[in-house]
Amino acid sequence: MSNELGPMSSSRRRFLQTAGLFGSVGLLGTGTALAGSATSIRLPFANGDRDLTNEFPQKGQMILLRGRPPLLETPFDVFDHGVFTPNNRFYVRWHLASIPTDVDAAAFRLNVHGQVGKNLSLSLHQLMTEFEPVELAAVNQCSGNSRGHFNPRVPGGQWDNGAMGCARWTGVRLKDVLDRAGVNAGAVQVRFNGLDSGLIPATPDFMKSLDIEHARDGEVLIAYGMDGEQLPLLNGFPTRLVVPGWYATYWVKMLNDIEVLDKTDDNYWMAKAYLIPDTPHADVAPGQSGFKSVPINRMLPRSFFTNLRDGSRVLAGHAVSLRGIAFGGDTGVAKVLWSGDGGAHWQEAKLEQDFGKYSFRRWNAQYTPRTKGEDVLMVKAINSNGVEQPMTPNWNAGGFMRNVVESIKLTVG
Amino acid sequence: MNHVRMLCLALVLLALGMDMASAQERTAPMAIHSVSVQLPAGLAEFPPGPGVDVAGKCLICHSADMVLKQPLMSEAAWKGVINKMRSAYGAPITDDDVNVLTAYMARINAEQQTP
Structure with a gap:
């Protein structure tokens, strides 16, 4: 188990060095150094120099965008190796710097409260044995994936195209958990909170919400498995919300708190952050104003x-x-x-x-x-x-x- | 791996029938283990120069690397980012700090640009 979760073996590294481009008749290679042997990489936009890092737990070689809290991009050659992104190469994106590094699987509880008939406090064992397990292959993509390619450029995480991945998520339906608690008639949204927090009291805790109908559609999952293994800590161990077809900002990591609300969530991360123009493909002209903004939602092809x-x-x-x-x-x-x-x-x-x-x-x-x-x-x-x-x-x-x-x-x- | 300690716990998923059309059926049990890791310190710092002491306040919440990887931004844009850090996230940057920090960020940002 520990070997599987550790840094890439040298044989795996050699494989990645040789497998990237290749196996096609008539190819002469490229001028870009392959990830694996290099210690840095140049992404294809201005100020795109990045270090490659093997320093993060349960992660192989990743592109370092920020050390604390971690922003780690998947080197793009990883996507040539199959449909599913290996857990140890799956991109990482945290907002707030206080991330628990010791998580006791037996002591962990997922709490459900708010506009419900009865509060729940579920252990992992209960989640895994008292609800029907389901598995779903789904893409998790950062809202800002490929931001570095915007022209004119915009501030924020300057990702190339590797802030995405696809995994088989194993878990239980959010609907089943909400049904166990019994949702009250006045429920409007469901809010999700994880174990992470800011270091300054004034920093708003990272929380995201879905409309009650969406939360109960039977597709949204509470995942405890990722490609048949527990989630890497940096991908949200022990439980993570899976919102198929929606941007990853909703896929709350280290999910330990679910609150059913009787009004639309006005917390910072819903009301002020991750807003998009309410236009087709969220497209506006640079400098344009006066358009309606809405929380980011469904992904595009x-x-x-x-x-x-x-x-x-x-x-x-x-x-x-x-x-x-x-x-x-x-x-x-x-x-x-x-x-x-x-x-x-x-x-x-x-x-x-x-x-x-x-x-x-x-x-x-x-x-x-x-x-x-x-x-x-x-x-x-x-x-x-x-x-x-x-x-x-x-x-x-x-x-x-x-x-x-x-x-x-x-x-x- | 010496910083990753896995503590075994007896949490086992008994294989149950799965009915998602898109899923492959899984019959192997999944074990969940406690996790204890250490994250890198994230000590990336800001380059020296006037205002770097104020920039040190940014390091309370995040390392300097992502700041250094921003595209070329105007002073006005930097002032906007700094004020967002104050108002939205509670960064302890005073009114007096803002102009010093804005000038510092605009300078190092211009110096960091590569093709």
Whole structure:
């Protein structure tokens, strides 16, 4: 157990060094150092130099954005290895600096109170044995994933595209727990709080809320398992809310308190933070004002190349395998389209195994560059509601919800 | 791994039927162990210069690294961030501190920019 949770073994590290780009006919490699051997990485935007770190418990090599409280990004080559992001490479994002480092599994209690018939104080054992366990594959993506690509740039965590991951979450339905407590007729929202807190009394405790109908939809989970293991502490051990299709800000880590409210939550993290323009794709013009703001909510579709990156070199006349991942946001992936000519023509990629509508979906295609020079490859996902990634980037001052069509420029030799 | 101590506890999930369409059935029991870890100290600090003493107040709540990784921002933008830290999060930065800290942040931010 402890070995599995520890830093990557040297064999795993060697594997990552050699497996990233590769296995495709006609590839000449890229100019970018591979994660694994390097101690730093340059993300593709200004001021993008980052250290790589192995210093965090239960984590392998991660991109260091902030040491305290931790912001750790998943190196993008990890996403080429499968649908599910290994627990020890799953990105980490904490708001407040007081994070418990000793969590006693036997003493832990999840409390349910507020507008309920009876308060609950549930042990992990009770959660795991008294409610029906369910498992769901779902993408967890930071609201600000890819913020570093915003133009004009905006302040905040300057993530590349690695503030996301996909895991099989094991847990119980929030609905079942709320039903055990008995929700009162006047319930409006349900508020979730974790064991973390600020270091200054005036710092608002991190809490997020969902509408009561959403909380009781049977899809929202209280997870105690992540890919068949307990959650890494930095991903929310021992219990974490799983809100399929919604941005990760709602996936409260170290969840130990559930309060049923009889009014809309006005706490800072709902009323002031994580607000988006109430416009399609949360898109406004830089400097624009006067629009209505609402709490961030459902995710948008995205897709990525994982075996090629900007600057990769390929050979004219030689077939290249394209691989990547896609997700539909708040529903499944209907189609992934790719273009080898900068978006003039699109072809449908082959979708691989379906692990459920909230999961990453791997895709592949074959591409043969025709002539020497540069090719701009693009990929876009269309979800099963017909929502497709836009060709122009959305923009908002929070740096939230980026989902523009991804493009990479290849050198054809 | 010497800083990760796993204390075994007898919490076992007995395999029960799972009915989520998207799930793979899991029959192996899942054990949950207590966790005790140490987090890195997060000692990243601010570069020297006038105002660095005030910037030290920022380190109460977070290390300096993310501040140093911000894109190029104007003095007005830095003042906005600093005032948000005061009003929203309770940062103990006084009125007198604000201009000193704003000038410091704008200077080091410009100096940190890389292509």
